[in-house]
Amino acid sequence: MTLAPVLTRLDNDLDRAVERLMELLRISSISTDPAYKGDCDTAADWLVADLASIGFDAAKRPTPGHPMVVAHGGTGAPHLLFYGHYDVQPVDPLALWDKPPFEPAIEDTPKGKVIRGRGTSDDKGQLMTFVEAMRAWVAETGELPCRITIFLEGEEESGSPSLVPFMKENAAELKADFAMICDTGLFDGRVPAITTQLRGLLAEEVIVKAASRDLHSGMYGGLAVNPIHLLTTILADLHDENGRVTLPGFYDDVPELPDEIRAQWQALSFDHSRFLGDIGLSVPYGEPDRTPLEKLWARPTAEVNGITGGYTGEGFKTVLPAEASAKVSFRLVGEQDPEKIHAAFVAHVEDRLPADVSAEFPAGHGAPASRMPTDAPEFETARKALSEEWGMEAAFIGSGGSIPIAGHFQDVLGMDSMLIGFGRDDDQIHSPNEKYDLESFHKGMRSWARIMAALSGKG
Template identity: 70%
Template sequence: MTIDAVLQRIDDMLPEALDRLLDLLRIPSISTDPAYKGDCARAADWLVEDLKSLGFDARSAPTPGHPMVVAHGGEGERHILFYGHYDVQPVDPLNLWDRDPFDPEVQDTAKGRVIRGRGSADDKGQLMTFLEACRAWKAVHGALPGRITIFLEGEEESGSPSLVPFMTENADELRSDIALICDTGLFEDDVPAITTMLRGLAKTEFTVHAANRDLHSGMYGGLARNPLHVLAKILGNLHDETGRVTVPGFYDGVKELPDEIRAQWQALAFDHEKFLGDVGLSLPAGEQDRTPLEMIWSRPTAEVNGLWGGYNGAGFKTVLPAEAHAKVSFRLVSEQDPGPVITAFRSWLEAQLPADCRVEWHDEINGSPASVMAITDPAFEQARQALSDEWGRPAAFVGAGGSIPIAGYFKTVLGMDSMLIGFGRDDDNIHSPNEKYDLECFHKGIRSWARVLERIA
């Protein structure tokens, strides 16, 4: 039998697959609110029973927070781990929803049919695409498509406090040849994508002190140091006229894109004017010798996220503040290390402080490194071809401007690379009222996983 029989089974059983997803969506598994602790456990139990029906040896594993769902099944030389999360975001503000967030339904819209409800796209609908692919494969072939471990978390939307301890304690059970993560999306709605680069993050908060109290500007203005002036001048020097970060050693460990990846990105024909226009901007900032996609996917950044001091109330108070405060963060790429980046930034800032000023750092040096997947593994190209076959358009290896911690944890804790493959769209309203998941994405997502598993499992 060929993959065609599995794909036909998926098509025929789509109504039943949709019913199962709607059943799971009705469980209000909000992980951040203790009032829903029982519902999180109920969602985990629901998934355990569903996995058992597919022939997996599945269990709900307790943690100090919400349970992890762990399941093992199938046979094969390559061991694959699939990760998803069953918890969802809170639904506030409830008055902005058009219907009960946990009374999901399929709706007709101007852009096609959608599954409306909290968790439909993030991440219950996405994780069920993989389970439904396994279900169809089992129905046609009588066995799972390979040796598969399922790992479903219940705290992703609340910071994953139990995740690393659980992974560390159960490393031998979870360690696999490669991890599959379904918590991403398509590129610009219709191009399938495998995320192979994730930026890391380093951040720091600090205060610049000057006088020992706020000063009257009429008495001290022009003579006394104003820490807001000092801080604004220093942070204004954070980039040069070409957009490069000026902190010494900042670009240590930053590697250039491989030619084949750069070519794929250029073929995507990213419309940066629309991307910026949607938020009321028009001109790209940043490094002038880089394309927009390079800047948001593969180049490091330095950003001032907050800057404040002095009087901020109604009216006016003519003071020279004694303190000025800032929050600064860095998105990291390639082999940049958060520790040295923050240390270099601190030294750079301290060297520019006038004699009458001092800086107070408010946090420990910490952060997360970037994740760069080893796409030389043949599984990456096999999966890319499988996605291209299903969607009728060349799939691309893409980057992600943000951070997805689980991919980094798989690398640092378990020594595994990850393939991030998802079928969400930008207008899915994840974390917002009226979340939805396109029925086409659910259907083709199932078919996509069947094709990927045929190639790599």
């Protein structure tokens, strides 16, 4: 059996795998700060050399920003593309770190050993779980389990400006049967999971304009229209008494959750009271006939993110403002079309404007939801492999947020993704004292070895 000796090697080589991860973590590859451009290059070079040492044909590929790392290796089916990113978030505020962020170390905590340092969980520790699994596979068998392309980005934490152009220019080279994305985590910190649906996002801004200037409320109040009153009424009309969005046609392209996925989510025993209690709330809001996880992962939303207008400084100023504005975001699911929702939102506002009042919409932009084909046999194969490693049933889960790369793989390369990661909610990514559990690193490597064995038929 091919898999057993690979797993044994991963166990025996754990200390050396941690040492290699530490080397990568010491490189301060902060992509958003130009002062660290050289460090991003150094991180890319380190990864190219490490992948080449395993047997990959690896190269640093230039972009207008930070370089991509692309590596190819192996033969046979399936052809899998693995994506990760080597850049990290800035470390500010530095004073809140218990030790220097780019001097990683193993620490003992009440919950077990952790690797502490910037990038440990997001995403260097995660991407190295895959690299280490392939290293062990080659060491034991002399070859990779199947045809593999590795695609590592250096701008994920700074908006990925070079990503889509690079993918379009190199689509034939990057196209594979499936993409594997490691930038996710365990459900509730314990249950292995494959994220198979991601909500899309539509961002809107609306500016309601009335009088030609701010007005004295004593002289004009009661006669002139107040844009703040009008805007808040319009925004309130976005929902009915049950929290459903009132835009015409909003739910036309929203699918019902398949029974088998609903059963998996119910088996997760999500504690919504604890989830809300952690932020000082207690009562679930929204559609009363939907479970909490459905609301978070599989139902669309309309949220007012901010309102401005009038005088908001110190003291008091009795004005009727000339204009008021709001930022509104829609989380989209299923086949909801951002352009269709944008048009419905514009109509919703304009239909409620009285004479003398106008509205502008300067910011409308968005991306649709991503939904993966869980009925494809490869997804169930990967789920079973995860279950075997973690000793509990892995689940197909959703994500309330958006992971743009999964949508780009669908739109640009025409391939679906398995989002599999081993982070935990308390990893403090983007914050001081980021960490990655040593267990996540170790079992993450073993998980990828099992998944690749199962998908390539070499288990």
